[in-house]
Amino acid sequence: MRCVTTYTLRKGSPAKTRTDVVVVGVVRTTKGDLEVATGGEDVAAAYGRRFKPLLSSMAFRGDPGEVLRVPTGDTLPSGQLLAVGLGAADGVTTETLRRAAGTVARSLGNAASVALALPLDEPLRVRAVVEGFVSGLYSFTSYKSGAEPTSVAEVTLLSPTARDADAVAAVEQAQVVAAAVARARDWTNTPPNDLYPEVFAEQVADLGRQQKGKGPKVAVEVLEPEQLRELSCGGILGVGQGSAREPRLVRLTWSPPGARGHLALVGKGITYDSGGLSIKSGSSMATMKFDMGGAAAVIAATFAIAELGLPVAVTTYAPMAENMPGGRAMRPGDVLTMHDGQTVEVTNTDAEGRLILADALAMAVEDGPDAIVDVATLTGGCVVALGEKVAGLMGDDPTTAALTEAAERSGELLWRLPIPEESRRAVVDTKVADVLQANWVRWGGTLYAAAFLERFVGDVPWAHLDIAGSAWNSGGAWGHVTPGATGYSVTTLVEYAAALAAGPTD
Ligand code: BES
Numbered sequence: 001m002r003c004v005t006t007y008t009l010r011k012g013s014p015a016k017t018r019t020d021v022v023v024v025g026v027v028r029t030t031k032g033d034l035e036v037a038t039g040g041e042d043v044a045a046a047y048g049r050r051f052k053p054l055l056s057s058m059a060f061r062g063d064p065g066e067v068l069r070v071p072t073g074d075t076l077p078s079g080q081l082l083a084v085g086l087g088a089a090d091g092v093t094t095e096t097l098r099r100a101a102g103t104v105a106r107s108l109g110n111a112a113s114v115a116l117a118l119p120l121d122e123p124l125r126v127r128a129v130v131e132g133f134v135s136g137l138y139s140f141t142s143y144k145s146g147a148e149p150t151s152v153a154e155v156t157l158l159s160p161t162a163r164d165a166d167a168v169a170a171v172e173q174a175q176v177v178a179a180a181v182a183r184a185r186d187w188t189n190t191p192p193n194d195l196y197p198e199v200f201a202e203q204v205a206d207l208g209r210q211q212k213g214k215g216p217k218v219a220v221e222v223l224e225p226e227q228l229r230e231l232s233c234g235g236i237l238g239v240g241q242g243s244a245r246e247p248r249l250v251r252l253t254w255s256p257p258g259a260r261g262h263l264a265l266v267g268k269g270i271t272y273d274s275g276g277l278s279i280k281s282g283s284s285m286a287t288m289k290f291d292m293g294g295a296a297a298v299i300a301a302t303f304a305i306a307e308l309g310l311p312v313a314v315t316t317y318a319p320m321a322e323n324m325p326g327g328r329a330m331r332p333g334d335v336l337t338m339h340d341g342q343t344v345e346v347t348n349t350d351a352e353g354r355l356i357l358a359d360a361l362a363m364a365v366e367d368g369p370d371a372i373v374d375v376a377t378l379t380g381g382c383v384v385a386l387g388e389k390v391a392g393l394m395g396d397d398p399t400t401a402a403l404t405e406a407a408e409r410s411g412e413l414l415w416r417l418p419i420p421e422e423s424r425r426a427v428v429d430t431k432v433a434d435v436l437q438a439n440w441v442r443w444g445g446t447l448y449a450a451a452f453l454e455r456f457v458g459d460v461p462w463a464h465l466d467i468a469g470s471a472w473n474s475g476g477a478w479g480h481v482t483p484g485a486t487g488y489s490v491t492t493l494v495e496y497a498a499a500l501a502a503g504p505t506d
């Protein structure tokens with residue numbers, strides 16, 4: 001059983017608090033000196049003139065991500081002191097703290113209780129630290145035999161804001177958002193033999209049934225192949241037909257009373273991408289269970305938005321299919337008719353994401369939302385261009401700008417890419433059908449894919465997030481981002497919805 005962690009916000013001095021580990025931040029001044037960060041002053045005072053020599057004797061530099069854990073002797077009532085580097089004193093941001101908290105969470109040894117004496121002087125920082133701590137502790141152990149790792153049971157956040165209602169609420173909100181990130185990570189990490197469309201959809205329906213409380217709920221509908229045929233969802237059916245596991249389309253509806261605006265979310269839910277008949281090589285198939293990371297993110301975000309009670313209507317579409325080369329598989333050369341009636345000439349069955357998204361986007365448009373955001377592990381080109389930490393963002397100016405602002409608050413990295421006219425022209429350059437699924441030339445594949453999706457959003461304001469790199473961390477943990485599935489975009493989507501709920505600011 002995983003240990004449940006409780007988070008408590010209170011005023012108080014870290015030099016008078018008795019826990020297993022006391023955590024302070026350390027910053028570097030412009031002169032290059034090390035200094036304790038705000039919140040940790042009493043700890044530094046208790047050490048007096050021994051504080052700086054302690055750090056330098058351990059070659060501590062105060063770099064972001066650096067930690068030092070030492071016994072306190074009788075200097076403090078707590079047994080151990082943990083110093084975490086926060087970098088330059090004038091460069092400490094909310095994001096610095098979120099990442100530091102993630103690193104701290106994994107550096108506590110077998111401590112059961114910890115007090116954080118970090119710069120927690122405003123609710124946003126409280127929220128970032130709790131989010132970072134919870135996400136940094138994440139690990140996926142469902143398939144590991146033997147003992148589960150135990151984690152810290154009690155986290156005390158020492159903060160002058162402890163009596164501020166916003167800060168108290170921030171602790172709760174952070175836990176809701178971090179739980180959503182963990183849920184998206186769990187789904188994405190689950191092996192594809194256990195998580196296929198039917199199971200994924202059923203788990204979402206279960207979540208729908210488990211919602212507690214008296215308020216409005218997220219409604220969950222699962223559309224099966226028969227209904228998808230009635231709706232002429234040729235993309236979802238075409239991609240799904242090569243697999244023994246049938247496709248699904250999950251629709252979530254959150255319509256709270258007094259909603260300010262209506263947001264539509266769409267997420268790519270390929271539970272496994274073998275490439276289909278245009279089969280991938282063995283090595284590029286290896287992590288393709290992650291190809292439903294977009295669906296996992298939009299679903300988890302939708303439940304979080306509801307749990308936070310954000311007054312914005314959300315309709316979420318998660319098309320789910322397994323891309324396999326079975327005897328009934330879609331062929332290069334096939335023509336599919338999508339939900340909105342457009343026909344698509346298939347040229348490469350490995351460009352399956354855009355096909356299932358086309359149906360889902362067309363359905364989202366019919367709800368008449370104010371904006372659509374789709375999230376998809378869509379193109380290898382995006383990973384080449386932006387690496388594993390930065391998502392590609394495409395779409396119209398206002399919607400991409402709003403998403404960029406949301407991502408600045410969530411700390412998730414993204415970068416705008418263009419949709420050039422050249423790609424738009426290439427998408428309709430087919431004699432066979434209305435639209436060409438994949439270009440014959442490889443270059444600019446990320447932009448081409450976006451130009452393809454754009455055909456299905458009509459005039460609705462729209463942004464597209466290509467998370468092919470950022471959905472998966474193939475390296476070691478950094479800050480609050482653990483190895484494997486990252487849950488990328490959950491936090492940004494919740495921030496974006498919160499901004500819509502708050503209404504225009506001017
Ligand atoms: N799921 C992949 C995208 C992907 C590739 C993510 C590599 C992470 C790493 C997607 O379905 C795909 O296969 N895209 C192809 C499209 C191409 C065949 C037009 C790609 O980008 O190579």
Ligand code: MN
Nearest residue numbers: 273350351352
């Ligand atoms: Mn593919």
Ligand code: ZN
Nearest residue numbers: 270273291353
């Ligand atoms: Zn794919």
